[in-house]
Amino acid sequence: MPQGKGIKFITYLALTACSVVFALPFAWVIVTSLKPVEQTMTMPPTWIPKTYYIESAGKKLEVKKGIVTHEAGAILTVEEGPREGERLFVPNSQLKDGKALLQVQIADKVVQGYYPVDIEKEVQPGWIQVIEKLPAQYEKTEPYWTFVPPGKIVEKVKFWLRNYLDVFVKIPFLNYAKNTLIVCILGVIGTTFTSALVAYGFARIRWKGRDFIFMLTLSSMMIPFAVVMVPLYGVFKAFGWIGTLQPLWFPYVFGTAFNIFLLKQFFMTIPRDLTDAARVDGCNEFEIFWRIILPLSKPALTVVALFHFLYAWNDFMGPLIFLTNKDTYTLSLGLQVFQSQHGGTEWHLLMAASAMVILPILVMFFFAQKTFIQGVALTGLKE
């Protein structure tokens, strides 16, 4: 243990510096979840969610920024021709005597010509386009837009908490959360108990073939999931489980190689004397496991439970392959809905949903890590 004020100070400094690096992504997730979509992917990245508004006819109008014009021109409405009624911006170079040079489609051809227009407002170079902010991304109604000098745009910090509500509108978040919890909890209970049992068999009982089977167990972790995926799909299909939640937790009820390995390592560090004494008292093997080893292994069991919970919570491949019905989607799969190719990802919603996915486990970890410390304290290993 480092002693003295200097060392303590350095420790704090190092901890804080590293924390900043490690916390960055989470901060970014949170910040992005509080932005409107057009502020999410800016370059360079911005960290503060904002809102912009202009005063229009004495009223505040919430807007988003569009392009910056580099040339003088005018906002106008076309008065005649095929594009009659259209409101657009035309640079001065294409304006002549109250007429604007426009491209129009006549039959299959695109042609151009001068058409009379009604000028609404002159625009100077450097002005910024502002577009009325509508609640949804694609609205049926056209948003109002205009050009204003940069000074006219009022900027204010605003956290777009609405994104969190929108998540619930867009996806059945609670249903997905329920499915995820089912998968997580059943998996955690199953794998923690069974893996401990099996690990005991590997760690504390000497039997023929043990090392070989353990080696097999270990090596099974090295097989890429992609390759066992297809035969595995066949197995679950034979069980009639495709599209249900079973494939996501049932296999883990038999224990998992990783957890068995981890627990075996822990069990091996528990002194033999402790168990030998119990054996003399007439305990059978299961009682030794149940009454002595398990209570001593609380921290390790917590680790296993936590790891499996995390794994099941974040697992994407499994749900992607085995779930075919929307009603059984888990959260990690449900988040995909916010990604679209040609429409662009709805980052703000994706991040809001991600934040809601992350937060519960973060809280859980915050409390579970205390159990580590307590558990370690009462293992009684320090003779």
Next chain:
Amino acid sequence: MTKEEKREFIKGILFTSPWLIGFSIFVIYPVVASFCYSFCYYSVIQPPRFIGLLNYKDLLTDPIFWKSLWNTFYFVIFMIPLGFVASLSLAMLLNTKVRGMAFYRMIFFVPSLVPMVAGSILWMWIFNGEYGLLNNFLIKMGIPNPPNWLMDVNFAKPAIIIMSLWGLGQTIVIYLAGLQDVPVALIEAADLDGANWFDKLWNITIPMISPVIYFNVIMAIIGGFQIFSQAYIMTGGGPQRSTTFYALYLYQTAFEDLRMGYASAMAWILFVVILILTMLVQRISKESVYYHGG
């Protein structure tokens, strides 16, 4: 077998029986199936057709196979020692007695909670050549021409290594659990003997947590050889195949080209490689890992 041995055998089998059942259905069967596929022309949809060693023969002359193997080795070779040093030192920091430790520990665990897609996008920003946080920092530190990480053949792999180091939360937690098991009495005794920090680390801490180190190194080998998501999302294997890792190429052959037989052959080669490495580590560990119980 003596009577005693028989009894122990039955006990062992009974304790491990749930695993043996699950293992046979969910691991052995699929693995054996994939082993058979590796000798077949198999598109997943049509029934596999036996073609002997053709897949393995083709693999030997496939330049991308070799390239991806090299990329993966590169990653593992750098990632294991760096990951070991980074996660152990962070775990040691987190094992000190300072206020607000629960909070710090939580922070270090955050990266392993951020969904992969969100994490990768964030790092694409950090690594951005012009606006990236990393390069801005480097320029401030007086490095005039920092690399354009993900777009540079020589820096794309290091970039992915850096990102992987950041996601070490789980490893850190395991080390932390191990460190807390180191008896205080031993440290105190060493203090009395006037041992310095490094002596204590080398002679007490490391030997005491050697089972944990062994565990984490094995996991790092296994995880390292299967590196996939970061490259899949951030670089797609480029630039110029410098991040085409083995698992990525395997995925491409299996699910983009529908060459499941070929992919299975690749998987088996990978399997053998990892197996050999693990056995090596195990041999070394037999000599140097210390168990209280054993």
Next chain:
Amino acid sequence: MKKLVVFLFATFLAFQSAGCADKEQNSDTVKVTYWEKWSGFEADAMQAVIDLFNSRKFRNKDGKMIRVEMSTVSEIDRRLLTAVAGGNPPDVAGVWTWIVTTYAEKGALLPIDDHLREAAITEDRYIPVFWEICRYKGKMWGLPSTPASVALHWNKRLFREAGLDPNTPPLSIQEFDEMAEKLTLIKLPGQDKAISFYELKTRTNYKNLLGQGMIIQMGFLPSEPGWWPWSWGYWFGGKLWDGKEKVTADGPGNVKAYEWIRSYSEKYGVENIKRFSSSFGAFASPQNAFLSSKVAMVREGVWMYNFIDKYATGMDWAAAPFPSDGGKLKDVTYAEADILVIPRGARHPGEAFKFISFVNTQEAMELLCEGQRKFTPLKNVSEDFYARHKNPYIRVFRALAESPNAFITPKMVIWQEYLRELNFAYEMTRDLKAEPKKILSDVNKTMQKRLERELEMSKRSGEKR
């Protein structure tokens, strides 16, 4: 030990009862499941078509009502594959163009020729290229939903600023390159005003100046957005294979195209370009190189309008056919379409086809394509469709798709591998790490070998059947 046995037995029983089969529908409706790859507004447009279909209460041969239900499925190619392999596919799936070839070859799709005959849906209803996309080995494997073609998009303001006529697009690659030089602006150290590359070129020692300066705007960049780098050969009269058994990656057209890509790196400098392009934001953002007026000309698809509308509202732009080498070929374009297919193992193929054919009626197709902001693949189009359509250049894209020089993704079983090889060759060429001729001939050799192997396998399986 007793406890253990009891526990195991109890868990076993518990899980036995947990597995249940999917519930069957009530008997007077048939549920057709449809997998859609889009989410967002494209999915909304498809949902509108499905609602229309369901509201019409179509019935199948047994008099049962057909009801379509859509799910949005990410990574559709892989999930469709596992679903078909597992015998649990949807009845209809909307897939990418390239999937048709591979999946038809591997027997993952049902041919729909009999259905087409019965419904009297014939080739002459479609723009030829989109019918062609759905055909493989003489059979039809699906019908198109929304199509796309690609064209030159340019920024009219930047044209004006560079002294070019904003309403006249280039007619040949050579003209295009010269315009690109005029549109490329370089800021030299210590000078306020940027000068164009066209001007800089005339100075002695301009290469040195270029190295010191900074590119702040480019006329064109082959890597922006860098999609379909394999396809440039088609603008130079090249082809990627002979359609049967010969790979022609190193044909003169393709080599010329890759040399053209190389010329951009040589002209402007690999490092300069890299520095410049790292200032671009994500594609779907206002910082997109084209949308933020950093690159003046791009080759993009009909969907680009959506992004202009959303991220650069009011931008002054235009679209026209991308010029070809020497202007020899007219209206070259890459055409693709989303395709509705019936996977092998679908439970209700007849009903599935009913839905597909409904989508391919003029009414439904126009509803869909207007919603997804594309043009329709059908020959008959109502004037109303164009009048309502938001993309002012929609006819340009439509005309391109109708051109005889519209090409499609090569129907090769090894396409995905070939694509990766060509992309690799592109990257090497762009970064001046390889000679186009040499690397393309390497690609050719590797892929020829791969193709021969696949053809051999395909022949062998043909004999077996």
